[in-house]
Amino acid sequence: MSDPxxxxxxxxxxxxxxxxxxxxxxxxxxxxxxxxxxxxYAVTGLLFLLFGFSLMMLMRWQLAYPGAALPLIGQLLGExxxxxxxxxxxFYNELGAMHGTIMVFLGVVPLAVGGFGNFVLPLQIGAPDMxxxxxxxxxxxxxxxxxxxxxxSFLVPGGAAQSGWTSYAPLSVIAGTGQTWWLIGMxxxxxxxxxxxxxxxxxxxxxxxxxxxxxxxxxxxWAQFVTAFLLLLAFPPLEAAGVMQLMDRVAxxxxxxxxxxxxxxxxxxxxxxxxxxxxxxxxxxxAHPEVYVLILPAFGIVAEIIANNTRKPLWGYRSMVYSLVFxxxxxFIVWAHHMFMTGMGTAMAAFFQTTTMIISIPSVVILxxxxxxxxxxxxxxxxxxxxxxxxxxMFGIGGLTGLPLGLNIADIPLHDTYxxxxxxxxxxxxxxxxxxxxxxxxxxxxATGRKMNETLGKIHFWGTFICMNVVFMPMFIIGMAGxxxxxxxxxxxxxxxxxxxxxxxxxxxxxWTMALFQIPFIVNFFWSIRNGxxxxxxxxxxxxxxxxxxxxxxxxxxxxxxxxxxxxxxYSVPGAATDFVPQYEA
Amino acid sequence: MTSDHATSMTGDHAVDIDRHxxxxxxxxxxxxxxTIVTVAVSRFxxxxxxxxxxxxxxxxxxxxxxxxxFMHLISEKKLIYAVLALTAFFxxxxxxxxxxxxxxxxxxH
Amino acid sequence: MDIPYTVEVRRDTGLTNGKIGIxxxxxxxVMLFGAxxxxxxxxxxxxxxxxxxxxxxxxxxxxxNTIVLISSSxxxxxxxxxxxxxxxxxxxxYMGATILLGLVFLVVKYFEYGHHLRLGEFPSSNNFxxxxxxxxxxxxxxVFGGMVVNAxxxxxxxxxxxxxxxxxxxxxxxxxxxxxxxxxxxxFLFPTLYLL
Numbered sequence: 001m002s003d004p005x006x007x008x009x010x011x012x013x014x015x016x017x018x019x020x021x022x023x024x025x026x027x028x029x030x031x032x033x034x035x036x037x038x039x040x041y042a043v044t045g046l047l048f049l050l051f052g053f054s055l056m057m058l059m060r061w062q063l064a065y066p067g068a069a070l071p072l073i074g075q076l077l078g079e080x081x082x083x084x085x086x087x088x089x090x091f092y093n094e095l096g097a098m099h100g101t102i103m104v105f106l107g108v109v110p111l112a113v114g115g116f117g118n119f120v121l122p123l124q125i126g127a128p129d130m131x132x133x134x135x136x137x138x139x140x141x142x143x144x145x146x147x148x149x150x151x152x153s154f155l156v157p158g159g160a161a162q163s164g165w166t167s168y169a170p171l172s173v174i175a176g177t178g179q180t181w182w183l184i185g186m187x188x189x190x191x192x193x194x195x196x197x198x199x200x201x202x203x204x205x206x207x208x209x210x211x212x213x214x215x216x217x218x219x220x221x222w223a224q225f226v227t228a229f230l231l232l233l234a235f236p237p238l239e240a241a242g243v244m245q246l247m248d249r250v251a252x253x254x255x256x257x258x259x260x261x262x263x264x265x266x267x268x269x270x271x272x273x274x275x276x277x278x279x280x281x282x283x284x285x286x287a288h289p290e291v292y293v294l295i296l297p298a299f300g301i302v303a304e305i306i307a308n309n310t311r312k313p314l315w316g317y318r319s320m321v322y323s324l325v326f327x328x329x330x331x332f333i334v335w336a337h338h339m340f341m342t343g344m345g346t347a348m349a350a351f352f353q354t355t356t357m358i359i360s361i362p363s364v365v366i367l368x369x370x371x372x373x374x375x376x377x378x379x380x381x382x383x384x385x386x387x388x389x390x391x392x393x394m395f396g397i398g399g400l401t402g403l404p405l406g407l408n409i410a411d412i413p414l415h416d417t418y419x420x421x422x423x424x425x426x427x428x429x430x431x432x433x434x435x436x437x438x439x440x441x442x443x444x445x446x447a448t449g450r451k452m453n454e455t456l457g458k459i460h461f462w463g464t465f466i467c468m469n470v471v472f473m474p475m476f477i478i479g480m481a482g483x484x485x486x487x488x489x490x491x492x493x494x495x496x497x498x499x500x501x502x503x504x505x506x507x508x509x510x511x512w513t514m515a516l517f518q519i520p521f522i523v524n525f526f527w528s529i530r531n532g533x534x535x536x537x538x539x540x541x542x543x544x545x546x547x548x549x550x551x552x553x554x555x556x557x558x559x560x561x562x563x564x565x566x567x568x569x570x571y572s573v574p575g576a577a578t579d580f581v582p583q584y585e586a
Numbered sequence: 587m588t589s590d591h592a593t594s595m596t597g598d599h600a601v602d603i604d605r606h607x608x609x610x611x612x613x614x615x616x617x618x619x620x621t622i623v624t625v626a627v628s629r630f631x632x633x634x635x636x637x638x639x640x641x642x643x644x645x646x647x648x649x650x651x652x653x654x655x656f657m658h659l660i661s662e663k664k665l666i667y668a669v670l671a672l673t674a675f676f677x678x679x680x681x682x683x684x685x686x687x688x689x690x691x692x693x694x695h
Numbered sequence: 696m697d698i699p700y701t702v703e704v705r706r707d708t709g710l711t712n713g714k715i716g717i718x719x720x721x722x723x724x725v726m727l728f729g730a731x732x733x734x735x736x737x738x739x740x741x742x743x744x745x746x747x748x749x750x751x752x753x754x755x756x757x758x759x760n761t762i763v764l765i766s767s768s769x770x771x772x773x774x775x776x777x778x779x780x781x782x783x784x785x786x787x788x789y790m791g792a793t794i795l796l797g798l799v800f801l802v803v804k805y806f807e808y809g810h811h812l813r814l815g816e817f818p819s820s821n822n823f824x825x826x827x828x829x830x831x832x833x834x835x836x837x838v839f840g841g842m843v844v845n846a847x848x849x850x851x852x853x854x855x856x857x858x859x860x861x862x863x864x865x866x867x868x869x870x871x872x873x874x875x876x877x878x879x880x881x882x883f884l885f886p887t888l889y890l891l
């Protein structure tokens with residue numbers, strides 16, 4: 001990949017930047033250039049997605065064939081976790097908790113926000129970099145440290161965290177050392193997100209190009225902007241909760257430990273008087289907005305790609321923007337729909353049910369607008385567009401299946417079942433991750449100066465798309481039959497689970513096949529760096545400002561300061577010479 | 587209070603700063619007085635709801651003085667007000683909703 | 696490469712990047728301490744009994760500390776005002792006073808904590824002490840962090856005054872905003888824990 005930090009000869013002559021060539025470490029490792037940092041985040045995120053996926057593939061063996069020995073790999077994982085190649089329940093729980101944690105906090109968020117946000121946002125608003133480049137660099141290294149901590153936790157006695165990604169008290173408080181590492185890791189990750197968020201917000205407001213008013217922003221910028229607010233204001237309560245759980249575990253406090261707790265026949269000697277629900281409230285105060293952090297960047301990416309590949313402006317841009325802002329705001333007051341089964345009374349249940357139903361409206365508006373945007377378009381089904389288009393029905397399924405969960409009565413039989421797992425995986429896996437894949441194929445040429453291979457891309461897409469549905473659709477069936485999530489034996493012990501047990505094997509084979517279909521992607525990703533078709537500034541004939549910079553952009557991004565002269569999606573303008581009029585052209 | 591151009595020292599003249607300094611001293615005295623007031627009131631061991639209300643009120647006044655005058659919030663820009671208003675809303679939700687949720691349904695047990 | 700609006704304000708917002716950045720950071724801190732206050736409310740209302748602050752904690756000492764912190768807020772804003780008046784020497788004195796007062800606060804807390812621990816009053820003893828140590832402990836960390844930043848601007852960071860006085864003044868202002876916030880949190884912490 002050519003050097004994104006090389007100095008452009010004409011940049012910023014007003015202030016003499018004495019750019020002595022930075023050494024290797026300052027240029028590629030401790031860089032303050034948003035593009036390098038973005039790539040660092042993206043690569044880290046992708047690696048963790050792969051690792052988190054691998055954890056799940058292990059779990060899927062146990063779910064498909066409960067109690068069976070896993071050939072080869074079983075032996076490799078050692079007697080402590082897989083005696084004789086069969087999975088211990090503790091190991092299953094370790095895999096489950098870490099799969100969730102890694103996918104959400106080390107996979108999707110770093111890729112969607114740290115990767116795409118950092119790389120694309122300054123380019124799209126015509127800025128030379130982020131407002132605070134050094135803080136940007138620090139935020140990446142906080143993520144890195146958090147990742148190392150989480151990985152390291154697998155090696156401590158007792159293994160990694162095993163109390164779900166939700167770390168509910170009191171189980172998490174009495175759990176082994178791995179949980180302490182989880183808490184410390186989370187503190188690093190939260191710090192990373194907070195620093196990143198304030199950078200994104202400041203940059204978006206202050207460093208946008210001349211003429212780039214908020215209502216001329218590409219939808220991607222709006223999505224990252226709202227996401228940053230969610231991260232900024234929702235994460236701190238989890239940080240506080242993390243500190244309190246650390247106090248409970250390390251200093252013997254009882255914030256979350258109720259009085260009279262008995263573990264394995266032994267009464268605990270702590271002071272008691274704590275409230276496990278306190279943990280849940282603080283956790284979900286973050287974790288609900290967090291799920292919007294997971295989806296919003298994907299909305300943004302999909303919007304860009306749809307506009308570009310339909311050669312039409314987005315339908316309902318204004319309503320999409322208002323919906324986005326409203327969604328962000330509402331996301332802070334729905335969280336207890338994750339707690340309907342904790343004994344709350346009807347008044348508060350009604351409150352949270354109502355806010356939850358209300359929040360579904362802006363989601364529907366955005367999805368509908370994206371769908372209508374396809375109507376009458378001259379659609380180019382390149383790989384980014386395939387992923388972006390598939391996102392729509394997949395997110396539709398995910399979103400619609402969330403509705404019964406948000407209604408407190410309907411939630412009663414569905415809470416903590418596989419139905420929930422199916423719902424949220426539909427939104428995050430063939431939802432967000434498809435958006436992120438689309439984004440990789442779309443912006444790869446900007447970052448590297450080369451296009452990824454289309455054939456490999458299409459194989460990647462079709463295989464993944466089919467497998468995603470094979471994996472997750474059966475889980476609705478299993479869940480509606482009443483099978484709980486987080487069951488080590490997939491429900492073997494329960495009579496009512498027997499009729500749907502066979503679906504587990506279906507999901508597992510779907511997952512393992514999906515892994516195979518990621519190979520074309522991984523190969524393509526690396527192969528295309530040197531062998532992909534070279535491109536100029538604007539290989540997709542797009543209208544937004546990042547496409548006016550060289551591919552890849554130099555340090556400082558643009559020759560001179562870009563200016564925005566019109567809206568972001570002036571495609572197929574009647575009377576224009578070409579089917580697109582870029583935002584940045586006078 | 588922020589400077590308006592890159593090269594000049596500040597938009598404010600020395601006279602303005604003098605005025606601000608007088609405000610700072612006044613606020614300092616007010617804060618000292620209010621501190622003594624809040625400690626003195628606490629000696630009366632009022633019933634908890636009243637004690638909480640009084641203590642909170644005094645704290646809010648003291649806090650507002652620090653925010654408005656030391657932190658210059660009284661003459662800040664709209665954007666900062668908007669961010670803080672948003673934060674205040676979520677702060678109140680965070681303080682109120684958990685306790686209301688935990689109390690609601692308490693009677694059913 | 697120069698990032699615009701680091702030193703000069705952007706016309707439509709009237710703000711520099713740093714000013715927005717520090718306020719955003721403070722907004723996140725409001726949520727952090729907010730969560731702890733929410734926890735305090737939940738724990739206290741759920742407890743069968745709750746000791747009045749002055750029965751366990753040293754109110755006169757904490758009152759002294761409150762006065763110390765408020766004074767340090769005044770010296771902090773005076774430090775910034777001195778820079779605005781281009782009086783670097785006076786700035787140094789006020790900033791130094793701020794750091795010293797912060798140190799006094801920390802030393803008092805050290806003695807306060809030590810006293811409790813010697814009496815066997817640990818965070819694990821009961822929830823009152825748990826939330827007391829956690830809230831004041833986190834606050835203390837913020838005092839320490841603020842002091843480190845202030846010390847930087849008193850010492851090595853003060854070089855910037857010579858090359859870019861406006862930027863330096865702004866950075867001191869932003870550091871001051873953090874310091875005032877730390878004072879603000881204490882203004883609520885003190886009555887909550889000690890007087891109620």
